[in-house]
Amino acid sequence: MPLFPMSKTVIAKDDIPSVRFVDIGEEQAGQRIDNFLLRLCKGVPKSHLYKAIRNGEVRVNKGRIGADYRLERGDTVRVPPLRLPRADEPRRVPPAAFPVVFEDDAIVVVNKPAGVAVHGGSGVSFGVIEQMRAARPDAPFLELAHRLDRETSGLLMIAKKRKALLRLHDMMREGGGRKHYQALVVGDWVNDKQHMRQPLLKWLTASGERRVKVDALGKPAHTIITLQKRYGRYSLLGAELRTGRTHQIRVHLASAGFPIVGDDKYGSDEVRAHFARLGLDRMFLHACRLEIPHPLTGEPMVLTADLPPVCLNILDYLEQHR
Template sequence: MPLFAMRKESSPGTSPSAPATVRMVEVTDEHDGQRVDNFLFRLCKGVPKSHVYKAIRDGNVRVNKGRIQADHRLEKGDVVRVPPFRLPAPDAPRAVPPAEFPMVYEDEGMLVVDKPAGIAVHGGSGVAFGVIERLRAARPQAPMLELAHRLDRETSGLLMIAKKRNALLGLHRMFREGLGSKRYYALVQGDWVNDRQHIKLPLLKWTTASGERRVRVDREGQAAHTIVTLKQRFGRYSLVEAELRTGRTHQIRVHLAASGFPIVGDDKYGDDETRAAFARQGFNRMFLHAHQLTIPHPLTGETLDLHAPLPRACLQLLKTLESA
C-alpha cells in the first residue's frame, strides 16, 4: 500500500525547484491520527519548517477543503491540499538563524526581552535580520510576533513584542496616550549639574548625503520631552537616568548631545576621540540601556514593572571609572 495517495490540481507560477502543481493527498492507514504539520514535514522533505507553518497559517494547506491549525489530527480518508513549496535556491540568502533572547516577561499576549547591544530589532538598511526575524524563526508555530516599539541597534535593554493583535494595538495606544514610562541609563561625557532636569527640544529627522538617517534639534521638528536624573558622578563623566515622555527617533541621544553631554560610545552624536579611547579599553558599544519599563498591561490593565540590569560590560566600565 502506498504511503500517500495523490491527486493533482494545476497551479501556475511555481519555481523550477518546487513541484509544479498543488497536490491533493489522501491520508492512508499509516498516517491516521498524525498531526498535519508532522505529516507535511515527511511529505515535503527539504522544505524549511517555517515555510510549512506559514502555509498552514495562510490557509494554503487545507484538509477536506477546510482551514486547519498545525496541531490538527488527520484521519484515514482525509484529503490534504499541499501547496507547491519553494525550496531555497543554491545562491539564495542564508536562512535566518533562530534565536531566543533573555526573557524578562511573557504571557499569552506579549513578551519582553533584554536585547543585547549590537543587534538590530529588525532587518533592513544593510542588516539581513534582527531580533524579530530570529524570534520568528525560533518560534515557527507562533501565530504572531510583532515589535511594539524600537530600540537602536547599539542600545541594549527592554524590548516589547506583541503576540496578539489586540495586545499590539493596546501597546500602540498606550504610547500615543503617554501612559507608563520607559527609563534608560546613559553614561555621558561631562559633569552633569542638575539633580533633575527636563529637556524639551523639538527634533527633526534628516538624511545625510550618504543616505544615513539622522536627527537634529530644529524648531520645525516634533515636540520631544526627556527627564534626566543624575545617578552618579565620575569626574569627567556622569551616569544619568533618562525617562522618555515622548518617543522620537534618537531622542535621548540627541537631547543629551544638544545639552553638551553626549553619550559615551555614540557613533552618530558623540565624541569620536572619547569613543576611541574607551574602545582601546575594550568598551566597544554605546552606553545606553533601557533598564525599566512601567506600563499597564495592554489586555488586563494590570501594572507591569519590569527591569533589566546593566550589562556586564557597562558595570565593568563603571567600576573602572570609580577606581580611577
C-alpha cells in the same frame, strides 16, 4: 525559484509569475501594509517590497496605497509576483533565543543585547524579531511593540496578539507607560533633575545616513533627565522618555553638550576609541525599566533589566580613576 501561488486563478506551472489576492481578516486589521507584506513574503528583500508599493504593484481594493496604509477588515490586497527562496534552500535567518524578562500569552519582553538590530533593513539582513520568529516557527503572531537603536541594550516589548500590539501602541502614543534608560555621558552633569523639551527633526547626510537634530521645525520631544552618579569628567544619568522620537535621548543629551559615551553618530571618535580600549565597544545606553499596565488585563507591570557586565565594569573603572 518558486513563486507565490495564484489564489484566484489556477496555473499549472509553478514557475510562471502570477498575482494573488489576499482578503484581510480581523487578525490583520490595523497592521501597516509594509509590515503585513514583510510577514507574508518571507525571504523577499525589503527593498523589493517597498519598490512594489511605490510602483503601484501592491494595491488595496484595486487602489494604490502608501507604505503606511493600515489595513482594514474586508480589504483585498493585490500581491504582485515576488520570488521566494526555494523550500530546500538553507534558512537565511538564524534562530536565536534572547533573555526573557517576562512572557505570557499576550506579550514577551526580552533583554536585547547591544549590537543587534530589532529588525532587518538599512543594511541589516535580520534582527531580533526575525530571529525570534525563526526560533518560534509555531508562533502565529510576533510583532515589535516599539524599537531600540541597534547599539542600545535592554528591555524590548514584543506582542504575541494583535489586540495586545494595538493597545501597546495606543499606550505609548498617549503616554500611558514609562520607559527608563541609563546613559553614561561625557561631562560633569550638575542638575539633579532636568526636563528637555527641544523639538527634533530628521534629516539625511550627503551619504544618505539618517540623522536627527534639534530644530524649531521638528516634532515635540520630551525627555526627563536625572543625575545618578558623577565621575568627574563623566556622569551616569537616568533618562525617562515622555515621547518616542528617533534618537531622542542621544540628540537631547548631545545638543546640551553631554554626548553619550560610545555614540557613533552624535559623540566623539576620540572618546569612543578611548572606551573601546577599556573594553566598551558599544554605546552606553541601556533600557533598564518599563512601567506599563498589562495591555490586556490592565494590571500594573514593572520590569527591569540590570546594566550589562561590560557597562558595570566601566563604572567600576571610573570609580577607581575619577
